[in-house]
Amino acid sequence: MTLGLINANPVVQAKKERLARTQDQHRDDDDIRDPEHPYSLEQLSVLSEDSITLDDKLNRILITFTPTIQHCSMATIIGLCLRAKLKECLPLHYKVDIRVSPGSHADEDSVNKQLNDKERVVAALENPNLRQLVDECICSSEM
Amino acid sequence: MDLMEKNLELLEVQKLEGHNDRVWNVAWNPVSSSPSPILASCSGDNTVRIWEQSSLSRSWTCKTVLEETHTRTVRSCSWSPSGKLLASASFDGTTGIWEDLGDEFECISTLEGHENEVKSVSWNASGSYLATCSRDKSVWIWEVLGGNEYDCASVLNGHTQDVKMVQWHPTMDVLFSCSYDNTIKVWWSEDDDGDYQCVQTLDESSNGHSSTVWAISFNATGDKMVTCSDDLTLKIWMADISMMHSGEGYAPWTHLCTLSGYHDRTIFSTHWSSDDIIASGAGDDAIRLFVDSKHDSVNGPSYNLLLKKEKAHEMDINSVQWSPSKENRLLASASDDGMVKIWQLETKS
Numbered sequence: 152m153t154l155g156l157i158n159a160n161p162v163v164q165a166k167k168e169r170l171a172r173t174q175d176q177h178r179d180d181d182d183i184r185d186p187e188h189p190y191s192l193e194q195l196s197v198l199s200e201d202s203i204t205l206d207d208k209l210n211r212i213l214i215t216f217t218p219t220i221q222h223c224s225m226a227t228i229i230g231l232c233l234r235a236k237l238k239e240c241l242p243l244h245y246k247v248d249i250r251v252s253p254g255s256h257a258d259e260d261s262v263n264k265q266l267n268d269k270e271r272v273v274a275a276l277e278n279p280n281l282r283q284l285v286d287e288c289i290c291s292s293e294m
Numbered sequence: 295m296d297l298m299e300k301n302l303e304l305l306e307v308q309k310l311e312g313h314n315d316r317v318w319n320v321a322w323n324p325v326s327s328s329p330s331p332i333l334a335s336c337s338g339d340n341t342v343r344i345w346e347q348s349s350l351s352r353s354w355t356c357k358t359v360l361e362e363t364h365t366r367t368v369r370s371c372s373w374s375p376s377g378k379l380l381a382s383a384s385f386d387g388t389t390g391i392w393e394d395l396g397d398e399f400e401c402i403s404t405l406e407g408h409e410n411e412v413k414s415v416s417w418n419a420s421g422s423y424l425a426t427c428s429r430d431k432s433v434w435i436w437e438v439l440g441g442n443e444y445d446c447a448s449v450l451n452g453h454t455q456d457v458k459m460v461q462w463h464p465t466m467d468v469l470f471s472c473s474y475d476n477t478i479k480v481w482w483s484e485d486d487d488g489d490y491q492c493v494q495t496l497d498e499s500s501n502g503h504s505s506t507v508w509a510i511s512f513n514a515t516g517d518k519m520v521t522c523s524d525d526l527t528l529k530i531w532m533a534d535i536s537m538m539h540s541g542e543g544y545a546p547w548t549h550l551c552t553l554s555g556y557h558d559r560t561i562f563s564t565h566w567s568s569d570d571i572i573a574s575g576a577g578d579d580a581i582r583l584f585v586d587s588k589h590d591s592v593n594g595p596s597y598n599l600l601l602k603k604e605k606a607h608e609m610d611i612n613s614v615q616w617s618p619s620k621e622n623r624l625l626a627s628a629s630d631d632g633m634v635k636i637w638q639l640e641t642k643s
Contacts, residue, residue, distance in 0.1 A: 243631075244608050246559065246577065268474065268506065268524075269560075269577075269610070270369075271456065273316075273338065274385050274411050274429065277366050 202252070210245050212237075217252040226256055230266035231275060232288045239289075297571065297585050297600055301642040304581065304603045304625070310634040312356045315339040317628035319370040319613045325377035331617060332357075333626055334380055335634045336368035342382050342392070344399065345634065354636060363390050363401050370414045370459075375421040385411040389426050391444065402442040407434060407449075418462040418469075423447070425469050427457035433471045433481065435490060452479055452492045459509050464516040466538060472507035478521055482544055493544050496531065501549035503529065511566045518550070520572050522561035528553040528574060528584070530597065553597055556582060559610075567616035567623070571600065571639070575611030575627055580604045583639070607631050 204213040214233060218226050230249050237247050249266045251259055265271055275281050315338030323332035333345045333354075342360040347353070366385035373380050380399065382390040389405040389412055409430035416425050424436040424444065435448040456474035463470065469481040469490065480494040496502040505524035512519045518532045530550040537545040559577030566572050572584040583600040607629035617624035623639035 244579075246610075264474075264506070270413070270458070271429075271474075273367065277385055 210242070211248070212241070212245055213248045213250070215250050215252045217255045221255070221257045223256060226251060226258075226262045227265055228281075228284065228288070230262070231272065231281070232285050234266070234272055235276065235285050236289045296588070298587070298598060302601060302639055303642050304583070304601060304606075304637045304639055307624070307636040307638050308354050310335070310343075310345055310354055310356070310636070311632070312343055312359075313337040313339050313341070313632050313634075315367075316609075316630040316632060317612065317634055318367065320615050320626040320628045320634055321371050321373055321380075322615055322617050322626065323373050323377045324375060324618050331619060331624070332377075333634070333636075334371045334373065335626075335628055336371045336382055337632075338367045340364045340366060340368060340384075342368055342371050342380070343634075344380075358398055360390075360392055360399050360401070363404070364388070366411075369412065372415050372417055374417045375419060379421075381415040381417065381424060383412040383415040383426060387412060387428075389415050389424075391442070393442075403444055405434075405436055405444055405446075407446055408432070413457060414459040414461075416460045416462050416469075418467055419465055420467075423462070423467065425460040425462060425471075427460045427471055429456040431455060431457060431473075433457055433460055433469070433479075435469065435481075435488075437488070447488050448490050450481055450490055450492065452495075453477070458507065461510045461512070464512050464514070466516070466535065468538075470510050470519070472510050472521060474506045476503050476505055476507060476523075476525075478502065478507055478510065480547065484544070494546055496547060496549075501529070501552070503527065506560075508561065509563050509565075511564050511572075513566045513570060514568045518566075519547070520564050520566055522564040522574055524560045526554065526557045526559070526561065528556075528561065528564055528572070528597075530595070550594055551596055553584060556584075556599055556602075562611065563613045563615075565615050568618065568620070569623070571616070571623070572597070573614040573616060573625055575606075575614035577610045579607050579609060579611060579629075581606040581611060581614060581625070581627060581637070603637075606637075607633060607635065 202215045233249055250263045256262055317335050317337045319336050321334045326332040330349050331347050336342045344357045345354050346357040364384040364386050368382050368384045370383045378394050380392045387408050390401050391403040392399040393402045408428035411429045412426050414427050422438050427433045431453045433450040437445045437447040453473040454475045457471050460471045472478045478496040479492050481490045482493045483490045503523040503525050507521050507523045509522050517535050521529050529552050531547045532550045533547045534545045557576050561574050561576045563575040574582045581603040584597045585600045587596045587598045609630035611627055611629050613628040615626050625637040627635045
């Protein structure tokens with residue numbers, strides 16, 4: 152499953168459609184993975200795959216991403232970029248949880264905790280240097 | 295009066311609009327109540343707003359906006375016990391002290407020193423000390439001198455991570471802090487000479503939280519406190535404070551009970567009312583109220599859910615605070631949706 156588009160609505164709908172389709176079968180990661188929308192971070196080989204779980208009723212979305220190496224120092228930056236991009240794409244009231252896929256990172260718990268601490272995320276994105284880096288990541292691509 | 299037997303509901307009195315970004319915190323002025331209660335709110339829009347209820351129309355309006363001081367999010371605000379001063383803690387690393395001059399507020403001092411975002415500020419019961427805490431892992435105690443002067447009295451290190459909130463005990467000069475390191479620390483100056491030390495740490499081994507602790511609130515008498523966490527629980531703690539009042543040394547806090555299974559998103563705020571109702575505000579947009587079940591049990595007190603207000607806001611609730619007014623049960627809430635709401639707890643008609 153990849154995020155691909157700049158236009159918000161198709162991204163959300165595309166995910167919903169995919170999930171609806173796969174709900175009839177067993178939830179299979181292979182079905183959720185969609186190579187149609189190449190992800191810029193994927194092109195940079197920083198991300199290999201995402202998986203997204205959407206709870207439509209509760210308006211909650213869980214994104215799991217897999218850094219390519221166990222000690223990826225970019226993990227929190229990637230997470231911030233995902234959050235920043237999703238904030239642009241998703242309706243404001245959606246609850247977003249972001250995690251590294253289990254076993255994929257040496258500091259998994261620490262990275263997950265930082266990425267899901269709303270106050271830390273807000274403060275980080277208020278930091279001009281970090282904000283600039285994130286903006287460059289999310290704007291420069293086909294994201 | 296057993297609250298559980300009354301058919302109570304939380305009615306929305308008014309929605310206060312004005313902030314241009316999420317609202318992080320609300321604080322009731324401790325001295326103003328009827329006829330004109332005053333509420334402060336602070337926001338990601340870098341401002342603090344002061345709201346007042348008109349005695350004539352009973353509606354709330356924004357009396358003044360404290361702006362052009364903080365350059366980043368204002369994360370929390372706190373009134374001095376006299377109600378004349380308001381402290382504002384900001385991600386810009388400073389804490390503003392504002393004086394109410396009647397028709398406007400003036401920033402009379404700016405406390406600097408923290409290395410990065412200041413998360414919380416609290417006045418002690420007598421108004422002689424202020425405490426602040428920060429992502430820099432430290433807790434600072436400031437002495438309130440005369441003539442708008444504030445002096446750093448102490449820098450307290452001990453937490454191993456971002457400190458989320460500081461709260462002075464309601465009757466004693468004992469300071470509490472809670473953190474991203476999952477612990478609550480208690481700071482006390484035994485000889486009352488201003489030399490504060492960490493006298494207790496409430497961590498997982500003391501039946502404490504297993505994730506970030508976001509807030510602390512005391513009951514009116516100060517012998518119990520409630521804490522809330524990212525671990526989805528509220529915990530109630532108690533101490534024999536009469537021991538401390540009689541000078542017998544430090545009375546440690548012990549875990550009384552844990553309220554679990556009620557929340558499925560981070561609980562950002564909790565507040566204990568003067569008539570013993572505990573409110574919580576969480577990331578599922580709901581406000582919950584809990585009361586002591588008053589059933590004696592071998593395991594000690596237990597708390598029941600009095601009511602759950604779903605969709606109290608359209609987004610995460612960051613702060614809940616009971617009004618100090620004795621006349622009615624008013625609750626203020628602040629949310630990521632940019633709103634402040636005033637609620638009244640009433641018997642269903």
